[in-house]
Amino acid sequence: MNTQVEASIYDYPVYYDLLFGSDVASEFRFLKACFQKHAGCEVSSVFEPACGTGRLLVKLGRAGFAVSGNDLNPKAVQYCNDRLAKYELPATVVVGDMSNFRVRKKFDAAFNMINTFRHLSTEEQALGHLQCMAKGLSKGGLYILGIHLEPTACKPMQEESWSARRGNLVVNSYMWSKGIDRKTRLEHLGLHVDVFTPTSRLRIVDHMEYRTYKYAEFLSLLEKVPALEIAETYDFAYNIRRPHVVNGRSEDVVFVLRRR
Ligand SMILES: C[S@@+](CC[C@H](N)C(=O)[O-])C[C@H]1O[C@@H](n2cnc3c(N)ncnc32)[C@H](O)[C@@H]1O
Numbered sequence: 360m361n362t363q364v365e366a367s368i369y370d371y372p373v374y375y376d377l378l379f380g381s382d383v384a385s386e387f388r389f390l391k392a393c394f395q396k397h398a399g400c401e402v403s404s405v406f407e408p409a410c411g412t413g414r415l416l417v418k419l420g421r422a423g424f425a426v427s428g429n430d431l432n433p434k435a436v437q438y439c440n441d442r443l444a445k446y447e448l449p450a451t452v453v454v455g456d457m458s459n460f461r462v463r464k465k466f467d468a469a470f471n472m473i474n475t476f477r478h479l480s481t482e483e484q485a486l487g488h489l490q491c492m493a494k495g496l497s498k499g500g501l502y503i504l505g506i507h508l509e510p511t512a513c514k515p516m517q518e519e520s521w522s523a524r525r526g527n528l529v530v531n532s533y534m535w536s537k538g539i540d541r542k543t544r545l546e547h548l549g550l551h552v553d554v555f556t557p558t559s560r561l562r563i564v565d566h567m568e569y570r571t572y573k574y575a576e577f578l579s580l581l582e583k584v585p586a587l588e589i590a591e592t593y594d595f596a597y598n599i600r601r602p603h604v605v606n607g608r609s610e611d612v613v614f615v616l617r618r619r
Contacts (some may be wrong), residue, residue: 363562367479368552369411370534371563376412377523378507378530378552379473382597385402386420386472389597389613390503394468396599397615399499399588406495408457408488413439420448427466429455458484462495469496470503472613477506477569480545485570486583493586497619502587505595505613509539509571512607529555544571565578574605581616590617 375454394402403425407416410428412435420443422425430436433454437507440450457471458479469492479485492502500560509515537547550565572580581587595611596604605612 360383360559365564368565369432372412375529379415383414385597392599398501400497402467404466406469411435417442427572429453442502448461458487465497467497468501472505474507490582500618502616508612509573510608527557587616590615
């Protein structure tokens with residue numbers, strides 16, 4: 360049976376998780392190495408804004424960190440809390456907006472690995488987010504932020520695809536840029552996710568808008584939050600021994616921000 364729906368991939372946590380779960384091991388190792396190398400405090404509590412299905416958060420919880428997070432999507436929050444409960448961890452993820460939230464207890468580290476920050480479509484939202492993060496972090500704590508920058512010295516990447524399989528379930532995705540509105544700095548992206556089982560095929564047709572950041576634009580935003588400093592930069596190879604010096608060709612960059 361062939362079906363097509365126009366929907367958000369975030370409303371399908373199982374498929375999202377399968378698709379983006381593949382890099383979890385290297386991200387997990389990298390996060391723990393960052394805590395060791397760059398934090399100015401002992402890291403025992405970790406927060407993930409826009410945590411989605413909690414693919415990394417749950418792994419950190421199982422490793423002994425006190426974890427919590429938020430996400431706008433109630434289905435993702437439910438999925439994440441159910442998964443925490445499965446490992447007898449407290450259901451500490453709440454529905455919330457990462458551009459405007461408060462936490463009861465400060466956290467020692469936070470992370471937001473795969474471009475999610477760019478969902479914040481205005482400067483006010485992005486600034487609000489960084490201010491909330493700075494407020495929530497313990498002194499010396501880290502915010503590890505992975506974003507796809509717009510390069511200035513080469514042509515930007517225009518498309519990406521991922522594929523994943525678990526048993527008889529196969530999920531393929533294709534994302535492409537439909538162009539950037541220079542006035543609003545919003546990049547319009549198309550996303551097709553094809554889900555195959557032995558008896559069916561479902562196509563999820565999605566559309567996203569991501570705010571664009573040239574390196575200088577990101578730095579000028581960060582300057583407005585003096586409580587956060589850049590401790591180091593890496594790329595999406597997640598190699599703790601190989602920091603990445605950002606240049607005009609850089610696209611996938613991980614900023615390790617530290618609370619002063
Ligand atoms: C690409 S997913 C990332 C999920 C997770 N951080 C990960 O690494 O797998 C983006 C997530 O951001 C959430 N999101 C988008 N805008 C948000 C906002 N303003 N506040 C909180 N969550 C948001 C979506 O619901 C979705 O779960």
